[in-house]
Amino acid sequence: MLVFTSAAHQLRLLHVWGRRAYKPVSVSRVGSQFASYHVTASLLHPEDRRINPVVRKQHRHKPAVPDGRRDHERSVQSKVWKKEIPLLQRTNQRKGDNHKVSSELRKLCLEDFPADTERPVTQRSTLDSKAESHEIVFGIAPCLLALTQGRRNVHKLFVKDGESSHRASVLRVCEEALRRGVQVQRVTKKDLDRMSSGRVHQGVCLQASPLSYITEDTDSTPNRRDTPVWLVLEGIQDPMNLGAILRSAYFLGVDRVTSSLRHSCPLSPVVSKASSGAMEVFGVYGYENLEDLLKLKVTQGWQVVGTVGAGADQPQIGVTQCSDFQITRPTLLLIGGEGEGLSQELLSLCQTLLTIPAGRDLIPGIESLNVSVATGILLHSLLFSRRSTR
Known part of the structure; x- marks a missing residue:
């Protein structure tokens, strides 16, 4: 009669006996005691409900009958597997x-x-x-x-x-x-x-x-109490940036947003989601030639204000910190695209350039702001100065 001393020893022997049929080696009953059993290799799988190969000797049981034997075998197996299953498996049993x-x-x-x-x-x-x-x-x-x-x-x-x-x-x-x-x-x-x-x-x-860009030009600023401010975008290609800009422009009170039609992203659902729906409310005007628009507005008494990064060298145009600028007449604020900024054609039409001063010495490579963040800061500064001069 065999009693396995360890689970590892048991598994090695089972590989050898894997093809043998399930049969008792010896069954001796002294009172209500049972001896050990050899079993097939299918007992390696926990879902198999037959007797486990490790059965302790001298285990008490009711008088042996076919059904009772099965119940006993299931009971013994469940006790052994309860000791051997991993902690994670037992934890998963408490999913309810x-x-x-x-x-x-x-x-x-x-x-x-x-x-x-x-x-x-x-x-x-x-x-x-x-x-x-x-x-x-x-x-x-x-x-x-x-x-x-x-x-x-x-x-x-x-x-x-x-x-x-x-x-x-x-x-x-x-x-x-x-x-x-x-x-x-x-x-x-x-x-x-x-x-x-x-x-x-x-x-x-x-x-x-x-939705598409509005290409029919209509005057939307007659009889205003406030000095009108238009936001002019050149070559914004990232829909997430465009959406964030529209959201800030709508929130802060910009009167109109205009954009170049060339080299600019379309008004897509991505732009609408990034704007938190502001694109559905706020019409965006599109122009094939922004230079013609700026020249027309200058003849009507508007001022053209461009934007550059901190430390930019523009000797022919004055550069002012945005916090020092005051709106005194209708204004066009120009924002350039990601990376390149404003084109030389539009820069040549600017009367003033604004910049956002940095709060520390900057490491090369991160000396600029995201275009949508910079636009929000500039718009807040300009529109706050408009309110303060009422």
Whole structure:
């Protein structure tokens, strides 16, 4: 009669006996005691419910009958495996213990990592094939403002199925869509990820007509109390930068944003999301030739103010710190594109150049600001001076 002294010894012997059939070597009953058993190699797998190869001698058991023997074997095996399974596996058995997790965290887990068996069966998302000129707007604020502002032709709203659709912000978008007769369709998160190209959609996507630059020039500043300020962008190519600039311009009170049409990024859904929906409210004017616009405005009494980095050498034009500049008449603030800044053609038309002073000695390579951050600082300085001279 064999008694294995260690689990490692046991596993080595099992490889040798792996092909032998399951049979008792000896079964002797003294009272209600059982001897050890040889078993097949299938016992190496914890899901196999037969007897474990390590069975202690002198283990008490009820009188042996076929069913009772199976119950005993299962009982012994479960006790041995309970000692041998890794701690991580035992920890995973407590997945249902959710009372220690906050309700907010459980909600996020359900939304982002739902169990496969709990995923709702949803209708396959279908973009209208007839709406070939449409694009997908994504995000709560862009979708809501696209619905309310009426600058787009809206076709269909897609909403993530599940608990996230019950959030107040999502419900507001759905209610606005239904109020305007826009079809609302529930889809999976995977569908929304595909529609938004993997960007942050916040559970909603809207199929709508695209927005473009406004090319018809109209005077939007008659009879103003404040001195008008226009923001002129040349060659902004990053949609995230353009969106952030539009958001700051709208928030701080710029009267108009104009942009070069050449070498500039289009007004895409990415720009709308980066602007937190300001692009849906704030029309952006586009010009093929910014030089003609600046020359026209100079004849109308406007001043042209350019921007340069700290320490830039412009001997023919005065450079002023933005905090020292005061707006006294209608102003065009010119912002150049990432990397290159303003072109020489536009710089030659500037009457003053503004710069943002640094707060420390700068290491070469990081001596400048992101264009959207610099624009926000300059606009705040200029528009604050406009308010102070009322």
